[in-house]
Amino acid sequence: MTTYAIGDLQGCFAPLQRLLLKIDFSPHRDRLVFAGDLVNRGPQSLEVLRYVKSLGHAATTVLGNHDLHLIAAARSGHVGRNDTFDDILRASDCDELLDWLLAQPLVYEDTDSGALILHAGVPPQWDRAQTLSLAQEVSSTLTGPKSDKFLAQMYGNDPDIWDEKLRGIERLRFVVNCLTRLRYCEADGRTHLKPSGTPGTQAQGLMPWFEVPGRKTAQDTIIFGHWSTLGKVHWPQAQVYGLDTGCLWGGCLTALNLTTMQTINVDCEQFQKPHAKD
Template sequence: MPIYAIGDLQGCHAELERLLDRLDFDPGVDRLWFAGDLVNRGPDSLAVLRQVRALGDSAIVVLGNHDLHLLAVAAGNAKHSKKSTLGAILRAPDRDELLEWLRHQPLLHHDPDLGLTLVHAGLPPQWDLAQARACAGELETRLRADDYGDFMHAMYGNEPARWSPDLRGIERQRFITNALTRLRFCTPDGTLALKEKGEIGSQAPGLLPWFQVPGRRTRADRVIFGHWSALGYWSGENVWAIDSGCLWGGALTALRLDREPLEPIQIDCAGYLHPGRD
């Protein structure tokens, strides 16, 4: 059974269609893992959301920061609604069904048979895989609660920046959110540096890509992630970065997971925005 992980789409529906044609995708047989950020900034987020939802059990989606942003805006967080291209979803007749489906998607997916874990952004170095799965589960429970809108109004912000098992309430939930959906760089002690967005080597002194921190507790685990378009496709140190910047005129990447070694399949993308990447 072919299994592919696909990088950030951000509303690039035509490119998704071309990639699925390139893969000769058969929803009755094949499986797709989406690394999050299905929506926002690209030209057709509504079509992407509808198509991925319609895949049913053929698709696994982990939520990204732009997906959470859609849920926040839909829940009435007008303060953070600027620079969104989500209007078509919010006006759609099936918006409630789409949003309900979206908020029930996981923040982390682990396949013990393949020995692979999928997240949108990263894992702080203090977490082992069991801790990461437990923290993702906490956030999933919060998003699926009837009062999830309260969280959508409080999730924004960069603090607390360092993990502690003593964190509670919204501070704990915000750290988990930022780690799983926004992380790129951090300090050697695991303090998140969420304002750093560039290529490796562009970061401030003392910062490291999250996956290069010495002593990272998931260094023996194989992790696939998106989110970092400035990094592009990258593999090494037991991680695979698969956001290759489709939105910005890079490529859309599918990584085949059921064969060793893991190999990328890419299509070129015209690009809908000029890089100033997030």
């Protein structure tokens, strides 16, 4: 039994099939944990979602910003100009697919390796237990009676710094923004959600979330996606692995074997223009 973490698919079904052949994946023997953003921008979001759901206990995903956007768009009817998940919204099994997606966690704890898998980042103030418990707060809201209200108020960049006293939508929005959108923050953990470039291109005073001094999850292995311009997968000084290797952009799709911590990848065809907004 091998567990593999796999980076952002965003509707890239053909590269996933090639990657699974390359790692000799068997749903009867192995497990897959996707780092989020299964859907949107790429060509085959419906096929990806149906396939991952069909794997049952052999696969799980953490929720990414595009996954939450799909759920919010389905509820509100507001589909963006660059969204490519119309096929899901029109599918006869749309409700079952979205119910399955909604039930996926925001943070997955791999019990064998001890790694945490999440889509984007963790602010420096949260330790492992608090990260897991805040992710659960969001999941309970997403699957509870206030789900529609929360999804309608989910978008926005404030508050931009953690405070234990945050409550209600402000608390949930901050948690969602960190777990599904964070790349850069200041040394005190103040988030800056707009810059998305390679480390070194950011404004002065900003740093990748995993390089903040004194980060409480510094001893934890954290596997994430979302940051296609990161430039490398493993940051050994921080025990972090960034698996979004730009499949959608003509880069590659990466799997990380959670037993050996070795990566395996396949090259991908480009579906997105280099300067399109992510």
